[in-house]
Amino acid sequence: MLLTITTTHEPATDLGFLLHKHPDRAQAFPVSAGNAHVFYPEAGPRRCTAALLVELDPVALVRGRAGGLSQYVNDRPYAAGSQLAVALRTVFGTALAGRCAARPELVDTPIPLEIAVPSLSAGGGADLVERLFAPLGWRVEATPVPLDEQVPGWGDSRYLSLRLRGQSRLATALSHLYVLLPVLDRGKHYWVGEDEVDKLLRAGEGWLAGHPERELISRRYLAHSRPLVDAALSQLAESDDTPPEELDDALAEPAVTAAPEAAEPLAVQRQGSVLAALRAADARRVLDLGCGSGMLLRLLLREPSFTEIVGVDVSTAALRAAERRLRLDRLPEAARARITLRQSALTYVDPALAGYDAAVLMEVIEHVDEQRLPALEHVVFAAAHPRTVVVTTPNAEYNVRFDNLAAGEFRHADHRFEWPRSRFREWADGVATRHGYRVRILPVGAEDPEVGPPTQLAVFTAEGGAA
Known part of the structure; x- marks a missing residue:
């Protein structure tokens, strides 16, 4: 897969600063099932072109079951799609985020750009490509690639050669590609x-x-x-x-x-189960640990019984997303006073987290390396020691019921582990014994007679009921 970005902004070699890749060096980066290479076919003061070449191993794609591939002969190494989008994020992540310490004035400056993708997987054809990119200000040239240039009678393939021209911030242009390449491909290679x-x-x-x-x-x-x-x-x-x-x-x-259409979505069931546990514990002051983009926080804020809500995450990007989701700048003063967003790592003691009625770890522990779980355990159950702790995590046994998960594949690329019911029970019992809690394990979602529920939930209650 190949993508090139060209500018005639002068000096054109400023493109190297924006991409954080020096024009005088060829660089290689590991990506899933292959490598990505960045090099500059041309780099002069009036015109500069950066090329991203992604080499995927078709055998590794099949063995890794990425995207459910079953044949070594496939178009994934050649046709731009979701793999190229992930490579863009991996290789040009700083540029995509709109950061450039060396040339900060350039970050928000629209510059002339020409983007070329010689082989694009485009479900919907040239018409859809035009409908997606033209409203964003691009002049679009989408040309069908013939099945065989030497045999015109065979007609065109389902792939396009794409060329975009326009004035844009580089970060904005990269975001267009990051979203729209997988949209055109119609098939993501990950969960x-x-x-x-x-x-x-x-x-x-x-x-x-x-x-x-x-x-x-x-x-x-x-x-x-x-x-x-x-x-x-x-x-x-x-x-x-x-x-x-x-x-x-x-x-x-x-x-x-993933579930029958008549069923309530699993995410909704999980949030409802957590809310029910907090209500049963008569919690008023609640920590959402690993709050992410604030899906649970928004529900907590709707219930007046929760008088103080604190969302905690190590990621500043996640906290910014939570702030947008909650629309903190538009909340009435009384509601705004009930909620706080705090950056903190759950493997280091934060004295500000002590003294709360309840803490929630909803789909969090599986994102932590198992060898770091004792540190998280100490932070939450020993140092903070809320009266109630609610933990949810995937039930690994249920994964066989998801058609788009290969054997042994996790539900999320960032999961460090996914536990069966027996392992979760063993962990929960150990935590309760070590820190003076009682624990109940509850199902979330419809229980399968063979593999149990899709999500498992533990409610820890401090002995004596005092924090």
Whole structure:
């Protein structure tokens, strides 16, 4: 897969500063199932071109079951799609985030850009490419690639040669590619989970909410998962003040979901179970540890019984996303006074987390290396020692019920482990014994007679009921 970025902004070699890649050096970066290379075919004061070449091993793709591939002969190493988008984020992550210490004035400066993708996987053809990129200010040239240039009668392939020309901030241009390449490809090579909503909204900030094809973009980017698409469209509606009900027609076509369509989405069931546990504990002051983009915080804020809510995360980007989701700048003063966002690592003691009625670790522990769990245990159960702790985590046994998960594959690329029920019970019992808690294990979601529920939940209650 090849992508080139060219500018005639003078001096054109400033492109190297913006991309954080020196024009005089060829560099290689490991990516999933292969390597990405950055080099400059031309680098002069008037014209500079940076090339990103991604080499994927088709055998490794199949053995790793990335994207559910079963044949060594496939188009993934050659046709730009979700793998190229991930490589863009991996190699040009700082540029995508809009940071450049060497040339800070350039970050927000639109510069002339020409972007070329010689082989693009484009479900929907040239017409859809035009509909996606033209509203963003690009002049689009999408040319079908012939099946065989020497045999014109064979016609065109389903791939396009794409060329975009226009004036844009480099970070904005990269965000367009990061979102729209997988949308055109119609097939992501990794598990699409709840965090993909926040990835979409972060990458699409400033342009997606006003895009005439935002519904189609959301559906394809989120693999037609109805609960995820609903969440994305609702937040996009908030960002441009469009009533969410006006977007319902975007969901008219069938959506693929992990659970039967009549069932409540697992994310909703999980949040409901956590809320029920907090209500049963009569909690008033609550910590959401590893709050991420604030999905649970928004529900907690709706309940007046929670008088103090603190969202904690190590990621400043996640906290910014939570601030946007909660719309803190628009909350009434009384509601705003009830909630605080705090950056803190859950493997280091933070005295400010002590003294609360309850703490929630919702889908958090599996993102921590197992050898670091004792540190998290000490921080939460010994140092903070709330009266109630609620923990949820995936039940690894249930993974066989997800059709798009290969054997041994985790539900999320960032998971360090996923435990079966017996291992979670063993861990929970050990934590309770070591720190003076009682513990109950509860199911979340419909229980399968063979493999149990999709999510497992533990409610820890301090002996004596005192924090």
